[in-house]
Amino acid sequence: MTGFTVPGSVHTGHDRAGGLVVLNRETGRWHLLNSSGAVLFEELRRTGDVAAAVRELARRHPAVAVERLTADADALIDALVRRGLLDLPVVQPRGGAGVLMAVAPRQAPRTGAITRIAFACALVLLRLPFRTCTAAVARIKRRAVLGDASPAEVAEWLAAARHVSRWYPGRVACLELSLTAVLAGALRRKRVLWCFGFREDPHTFHAWVETGGQPVLDVDDDPIASTYRRVFAV
Incomplete structure (x- = not known):
């Protein structure tokens, strides 16, 4: 299947382990993909083609059966679409709240x-x-x-x-x-x-x-x- 796109509201950064940290600006939610998920996501962002993404995974993991890679890719793509990180021709409405690190308040010298x-x-x-x-x-x-x-x-x-x-x-x-x-x-x-x-x-x-x-x-x-x-x- 082709035609997948990454919404403009999705922002990413790689971690040291090769994973991908993803912020969905539309929902404020953060997501973490492992290195294989990162390869799939980046290939879909580049080509929009599931078959091309599976071929790239097969090149990197030759010991894994293509059928298994395809099934895992389909499951991940379904999760990415449901979370608003990939777009299909018909996109489900999204919602949610941000999750960010807490900071304890401390007294400051002046307010107004x-x-x-x-x-x-x-x-x-x-x-x-x-x-x-x-x-x-x-x-x-x-x-x-x-x-x-x-x-x-x-x-x-x-x-x-x-x-x-x-x-x-x-x-x-x-x-x-x-x-x-x-x-x-x-x-x-x-x-x-x-x-x-x-x-x-x-x-x-x-x-x-x-x-x-x-x-x-x-x-x-x-x-x-x-x-x-x-x-x-x-």
């Missing part, structure tokens, strides 16, 4: 009305489907932003977001805090990049902020460059 508004807006936006949320953030930034924020400004907004979050009774994680900093910047007409990525051993997923091509971190955060690989950014 803008941070409180940004935090409230972040909570509302994150109740939307992930694709709708990221599209809304992109539109807000296009309309409001005039220039890049400085690292010092972003660090202050991120710290203020952590401080404001102490009074929220629900769960607060990196997703809420990073979006608050992004929106606080947009309200000041400054650009902050909202980033999503993963690390290995074990695989965990994280959201953070960047400006000027550099991550902005709290003192409690792991270093991004050496720990996380960015898959998608708004």
Whole structure:
């Protein structure tokens, strides 16, 4: 069968073991494929042809019967389609919630009305489907932003977001805090990049902020460059 395509909302990155970490921006869900699954997925992305993908698997695994490879490929393709990672002529509706690594809030020195508004807006936006949320953030930034924020400004907004979050009774994680900093910047007409990525051993997923091509971190955060690989950014 031919004609498979990978949606534009799907972003990927390879891990050191040869596997593939996949973020579906439409649902906010992360997925992990082993090295054989990664070969199949990348061949389908390149050619859209199941037979070509099975031939590539057979070339890499000559001891495995083609019938077994074909059956395994069919099962994986079915799972990929159901999860919105491959498109067919008729695509089932998708939905879901993001799964991202939690970050404990810590008191920050200063807050203000803008941070409180940004935090409230972040909570509302994150109740939307992930694709709708990221599209809304992109539109807000296009309309409001005039220039890049400085690292010092972003660090202050991120710290203020952590401080404001102490009074929220629900769960607060990196997703809420990073979006608050992004929106606080947009309200000041400054650009902050909202980033999503993963690390290995074990695989965990994280959201953070960047400006000027550099991550902005709290003192409690792991270093991004050496720990996380960015898959998608708004």
